[in-house]
Amino acid sequence: MELTMTATPSAHDCPLLIGTILTQGVARAPGQEIVYADRARYSYRELEGRVHRLAGTLAALGVRPGHTVGVMDWDSHRYLECFFAIPMMGAVLHTINVRLSPEQVLYTINHARDDVLLVNREFLSMLAAVADQIENTNTRFVLLDDGDVSPLEGFDFEGEYESLLAAAPERYAFPELDENTRATTFYTTGTTGLPKGVFFSHRQLVLHTVAGRALERGTAQGELTTNDVYMPLTPMFHVHAWGVPYQATLKGVKQVYPGRYDPARLVRLFQEEGVTFSHCVPTIFQMIVGCEAARGVDFSGWKVTIGGAALPPSMCRKALEQGIDITAGYGMSETCPILTLALLPRDLVDADIDTQVAYRCRAGRPVPMVQLRVVDADMNDVPHDDKTPGEIVVRAPWLTQGYLHDAEHSEVLWAGGWLHTGDIGVMSADGWLRITDRIKDVIKTGGEWVSSVDLENLILQHPAVAECAVIGVPDEKWGERPLALVVARPDLAIEPDSIIELLQTHVDRGHIPRYGIPDRVAVVESLPRTSVGKLDKKLMRQTLAQE
């Protein structure tokens, strides 16, 4: 019997390429709108035309397949053009994390070996501080946003984006690439050491795009649908804005790119453009719904996927009460990112609010093509009883195959052929994942593990607490003890004892162990955040814990 099939010589073995996402989106919705804050508005057809012109521009600057093009910009229509044009040429798009320090930005530019840099004027001073240390002396610069290139000291600009595009040929002959060609790269700061580069191929991004939300449930809860108006609230430099711009383009939905995340402008765009779908980390969500401009605004019907950190039940409940369809999702830079989504089965969509909060705040269930296990130290699966913790390890067609130029960390990431997330979770019998901590953040006290996330969620129920982080601090007797850091709501004072009392009630009800009660509650002005707005517990352990 013949086991391998011989292809007909004239058959076309269609590679999975990012360009297909664009052409299919344009074919589906040529007149659909793409909006950039208050400054630009055009159709999908024009997007495609500009993608061709951008490729022509970059080719004229010497960009060839295998070259890397770095982008430093806020979320914009130009960034979307880069999402397509650069990979479609066979080059690699490096989405630079502009929230890193200048030294770290420099590190990533040198490490990724960027050949061309497209830079928004707002990041020029940051770049100027380190420009003389860019190792590739042939790097060429293009100015994004706002015309005049003359007074930019220290940079030899090739020109400004719009005028270069205007002068470029209308069409570019994009090659048919191997689907395994590297398409994108970016850096994750992780918890230790230097930023690490992850990278994704055309095939991976296409599969992530089509499988990411292909869950047929007979309900649109939490889903991006063709009638939605999409506005990202996760920066495009961070895991391709979770890959949703690619999904939105394929579906032909209206897209709104907000520029720098200014809360008042975000609220205005939400209202004026009729935004119905977004995604962000909890901090950004709070920044928007809690800002002055949000007072009295009707957010009902807004679908928001929360990821990057646990969705606190108190935040979920409040959002649901406002009619916001808030849903957790789970993933990481290394995983492109989507692994799981807390999309409700049809019978839960109308469940009571307590049940909904309980499900929506879990990480959810794996999306199609994701194999996800919760394992012990010997890689045995832990029982699916919603309470036995283990490390989450995964396989999927879209995981980074290693860290860029870093064999040592790549081996650790992929030990035993499964990608190690470094997250601790529990799995229920019906396949719902709950993340209880990061391996590095879990508090080990008296030989027992206490989930810092569980403690934070309980403390956030306190009426005077706006923000909270719980970290483990070294303790001679117990190994570690929990320390709670809390920020008060405006005009309210926090009495530390009242937090201990609140936690004691949960000990009495068996929700947390007795030794989970922190020895100390410190009221602080603010909590340090990472470049993508998450609690920076590494920094807290280094600084606040010592105070």
Ligand code: AMP
């Ligand atoms: P990053 O690579 O910066 O996107 O961070 C990924 C990490 O964020 C994961 O490894 C988790 O620790 C955390 N994370 C992402 N989604 C969730 C979630 N739904 N619940 C809890 N933690 C999450």
